[in-house]
Amino acid sequence: MLNKPTIHSTIALPKTEFDTLLATLRELGYQTIGPRVRDEAIVYAGIEKLSDLPQGYTSKQGPATFRLVKGNHQRYFDVIPGAQSWKQFLFPPRTHLFTVKKIERWDIQPDAEKPPRYAFIGVRGCELAAIEIQDRAFLRADFRDPIYRARREGLFILAVNCLHPAGTCFCASMGTGPKVQGGYDLCLTELDDIFLIEIGSELGRDALSRCQYEPASGFSQSAAAKGLERAIDEMGRQLSLDDLPSLLTENLELEHWDEVAKRCLSCANCTQVCPTCFCWDATDQTDLMARSTRRERVWDSCFNPQYSYVFGGNTRPTIKSRYRQWLTHKLGTWKEQYDTFGCTGCGRCITWCPVGIDLTEEIAALRKEAQA
Amino acid sequence: MTTPLPQTAVSPNQLLYPYWAEITQLKHETEGVGSIWLRFEDPAIRENYRFLPGQFNMLYLPGYGEAAISISSDPQDTQGVVGHTIRFVGDVTKAISRLKVGDVIGLRGPFGSAWPMDEIEGRDIVIASGGIGLAPLRPAIYHIMHHRERYGKVLLIYGARTPKDLLYPNEYEQWRANGIDVQITVDRADETWDGQVGVVPMLFYRFRLDHQKSVVLTCGPEIMIRFVIYEGLARRIPAERIYVSLERNMKCGQGSCGHCQIGPYFICKDGPVFRFDALEKFFNVEEF
Amino acid sequence: MAADPEVVSALKNIPWFAELKPEHFNRMAEAATMRHVRAGEELFKEGDKEDCFYVVVEGRVALDIFVPHRGKVRIYTAEPMDLIGWSVATPVVHHRTASATVVQPGRLVGFEAEKIRQMCEEDHDFGYIFMRRIANIIAGRLMVTRLQLLDMFAEPSAETRHAQ
Numbered sequence: 001m002l003n004k005p006t007i008h009s010t011i012a013l014p015k016t017e018f019d020t021l022l023a024t025l026r027e028l029g030y031q032t033i034g035p036r037v038r039d040e041a042i043v044y045a046g047i048e049k050l051s052d053l054p055q056g057y058t059s060k061q062g063p064a065t066f067r068l069v070k071g072n073h074q075r076y077f078d079v080i081p082g083a084q085s086w087k088q089f090l091f092p093p094r095t096h097l098f099t100v101k102k103i104e105r106w107d108i109q110p111d112a113e114k115p116p117r118y119a120f121i122g123v124r125g126c127e128l129a130a131i132e133i134q135d136r137a138f139l140r141a142d143f144r145d146p147i148y149r150a151r152r153e154g155l156f157i158l159a160v161n162c163l164h165p166a167g168t169c170f171c172a173s174m175g176t177g178p179k180v181q182g183g184y185d186l187c188l189t190e191l192d193d194i195f196l197i198e199i200g201s202e203l204g205r206d207a208l209s210r211c212q213y214e215p216a217s218g219f220s221q222s223a224a225a226k227g228l229e230r231a232i233d234e235m236g237r238q239l240s241l242d243d244l245p246s247l248l249t250e251n252l253e254l255e256h257w258d259e260v261a262k263r264c265l266s267c268a269n270c271t272q273v274c275p276t277c278f279c280w281d282a283t284d285q286t287d288l289m290a291r292s293t294r295r296e297r298v299w300d301s302c303f304n305p306q307y308s309y310v311f312g313g314n315t316r317p318t319i320k321s322r323y324r325q326w327l328t329h330k331l332g333t334w335k336e337q338y339d340t341f342g343c344t345g346c347g348r349c350i351t352w353c354p355v356g357i358d359l360t361e362e363i364a365a366l367r368k369e370a371q372a
Numbered sequence: 373m374t375t376p377l378p379q380t381a382v383s384p385n386q387l388l389y390p391y392w393a394e395i396t397q398l399k400h401e402t403e404g405v406g407s408i409w410l411r412f413e414d415p416a417i418r419e420n421y422r423f424l425p426g427q428f429n430m431l432y433l434p435g436y437g438e439a440a441i442s443i444s445s446d447p448q449d450t451q452g453v454v455g456h457t458i459r460f461v462g463d464v465t466k467a468i469s470r471l472k473v474g475d476v477i478g479l480r481g482p483f484g485s486a487w488p489m490d491e492i493e494g495r496d497i498v499i500a501s502g503g504i505g506l507a508p509l510r511p512a513i514y515h516i517m518h519h520r521e522r523y524g525k526v527l528l529i530y531g532a533r534t535p536k537d538l539l540y541p542n543e544y545e546q547w548r549a550n551g552i553d554v555q556i557t558v559d560r561a562d563e564t565w566d567g568q569v570g571v572v573p574m575l576f577y578r579f580r581l582d583h584q585k586s587v588v589l590t591c592g593p594e595i596m597i598r599f600v601i602y603e604g605l606a607r608r609i610p611a612e613r614i615y616v617s618l619e620r621n622m623k624c625g626q627g628s629c630g631h632c633q634i635g636p637y638f639i640c641k642d643g644p645v646f647r648f649d650a651l652e653k654f655f656n657v658e659e660f
Numbered sequence: 661m662a663a664d665p666e667v668v669s670a671l672k673n674i675p676w677f678a679e680l681k682p683e684h685f686n687r688m689a690e691a692a693t694m695r696h697v698r699a700g701e702e703l704f705k706e707g708d709k710e711d712c713f714y715v716v717v718e719g720r721v722a723l724d725i726f727v728p729h730r731g732k733v734r735i736y737t738a739e740p741m742d743l744i745g746w747s748v749a750t751p752v753v754h755h756r757t758a759s760a761t762v763v764q765p766g767r768l769v770g771f772e773a774e775k776i777r778q779m780c781e782e783d784h785d786f787g788y789i790f791m792r793r794i795a796n797i798i799a800g801r802l803m804v805t806r807l808q809l810l811d812m813f814a815e816p817s818a819e820t821r822h823a824q
């Protein structure tokens with residue numbers, strides 16, 4: 001047992017100690033959320049023990065394909081996640097804002113539910129980058145979303161380095177992985193026999209306070225580093241950023257946009273699975289007696305045909321115009337808005353598109369036409 | 373652009389939280405268009421609420437939702453009553469059209485960028501507007517009248533579909549009396565109309581504009597705006613001196629929900645008033 | 661025939677004319693007469709066979725077309741420096757296709773179109789300049805007509821593009 005390890009030092013945690021870490025977090029008041037197998041896919045849900053995690057699994061991913069496969073390993077954090085991302089916790093798909101009752105006058109009752117304190121267990125580089133991108137959208141100098149802020153302020157992050165990327169991953173191209181780039185309380189690299197954990201903050205160090213661990217050996221740290229290097233080569237996809245964002249913002253009228261539009265169904269899957277998409281809508285639900293209205297915030301999507309409704313018509317009535325909006329925002333105008341690209345290379349939009357549209361290929365095709 | 377004012381009726385702690393306001397006056401303007409004056413119930417907000425010409429509020433009717441509505445009253449009028457002119461076209465606005473004086477609705481704001489009244493001092497101003505587009509420009513007209521000596525020649529070109537659809541006709545004489553050249557036109561009329569017949573951009577042909585001194589402020593149907601801009605540019609008024617006010621589907625007013633984006637801009641927070649050179653690249657791309 | 665001095669001084673204030681070469685200006689002025697008009701005066705009616713065009717110096721002239729079951733629809737008004745009756749320069753239909761009524765009293769310069777057309781035939785340099793100016797007038801009129809046609813203030817209708 002070490003005396004307090006320094007921030008940024010790496011320790012070696014036996015896998016048998018992990019349950020103690022989770023228990024400590026729960027005692028500190030956190031809801032521990034991590035990857036689980038459900039419905040032949042991976043979801044993020046409550047976990048209590050290491051054995052709740054998807055041990056031994058790998059995910060085979062490609063355009064319009066996700067298969068959960070039992071691999072020939074015993075690792076817990078090795079499976080690249082499924083459709084769900086962490087955004088559903090910080091930016092819930094449906095939130096009650098307030099309820100308004102008409103008694104003699106309007107009486108408004110804001111939602112009184114206490115925001116939960118989450119500990120995210122297993123946040124990958126692309127996902128952590130996505131959280132930081134949503135931070136820029138929801139927490140600005142001129143506007144701070146109170147719902148996001150409440151959940152983000154109390155958040156504990158246990159990040160995970162990816163040693164085995166999947167078929168649709170391209171975090172290396174986006175500079176968000178496979179090595180996690182900071183912003184965590186603890187960062188874990190899983191070797192066959194041990195968890196290497198880098199201490200990212202005092203909170204992270206406190207979470208380990210009841211665990212037994214050793215300083216990480218040079219050998220295991222170098223094995224981890226080699227694994228990360230190999231992971232870069234094993235990336236499923238690549239995306240060159242050299243001519244972005246202007247490739248998109250200067251080429252709004254290429255023929256290729258019509259070509260993609262023939263395939264895209266405007267189903268909005270990509271925006272739901274994307275960990276950075278942040279569009280939302282507000283709805284009013286009134287009870288049958290018209291005395292009480294419940295106002296909620298819900299996810300929305302720029303692919304929704306009614307998204308761009310204006311009186312007299314619609315400014316984006318065609319699938320072409322909506323697909324173009326999504327892509328030119330994600331890898332184009334987002335840069336001007338938030339000083340970062342909107343994409344972190346997680347590959348979900350490719351895997352979960354029912355017709356398998358791959359944005360790395362679409363950008364390559366646009367590039368080819370623009371250069372011709 | 374003119375520095376925005378603090379948002380007195382916007383809650384930093386509750387998303388979309390409405391501040392209740394009572395209807396003090398309703399006025400039928402033209403077919404399907406009316407004006408509504410609202411007074412905040414909270415005396416502190418009543419005392420402190422200010423807006424700039426060109427800004428808008430979100431009006432909320434529980435059970436129906438919110439609508440973004442241009443503020444059309446005098447920004448100097450600090451009695452705590454804010455006037456809006458509304459076209460009754462969707463569920464929310466049609467429900468608002470059925471309300472009475474004394475009814476209470478929710479209000480959030482003010483939102484958006486303003487007409488650059490400070491930046492354009494000393495210049496000749498051409499206000500080119502059509503239909504309900506005059507509503508967000510009326511506060512600018514009031515501002516000019518309050519500070520007439522700060523501006524050069526002021527020309528208002530305003531048009532509507534027919535004479536019955538002209539907004540605020542009772543005020544034109546007062547505006548003329550305050551040194552504004554008010555030129556009115558309609559798309560079509562009958563023989564009882566002895567005013568001009570034609571379209572707003574046509575009126576550019578009838579005036580000699582000093583392109584080095586002139587500024588254009590325009591708001592109306594987007595197609596009218598496009599032709600006004602063509603005429604302005606044709607007369608060598610540079611894109612940096614043409615200001616437009618745009619409209620898109622708005623839900624939050626705060627640059628968060630994403631709906632009102634055009635290119636990199638959120639119309640609710642980077643607009644609705646834009647300098648045209650910032651929009652030029654995106655404005656004429658179909659369905660962008 | 662000498663030009664009317666009132667016509668000459670009115671035309672000298674209109675750049676359209678003032679920028680012509682003196683011999684062209686003089687010949688045009690000689691083919692013109694000044695007409696003083698009162699409010700309500702009918703300048704010409706749809707179907708009239710007169711062969712002249714007018715330039716408005718002061719006042720306002722409205723163009724109306726009678727549509728059965730709708731009555732007179734006022735489609736355009738001409739202001740000072742505007743030109744009415746441009747179609748005599750390129751005659752296709754040899755009569756008026758709209759009625760012109762004075763709505764604000766003033767003065768108009770009326771030109772004998774036959775003489776002007778002859779000037780164009782005899783002197784192609786003049787013809788080019790004159791026709792170019794007529795083309796500009798038509799271009800402006802066409803822009804106005806197109807925007808009126810688009811009915812930009814109309815309520816959404818069957819033509820509204822709904823989202824896929």
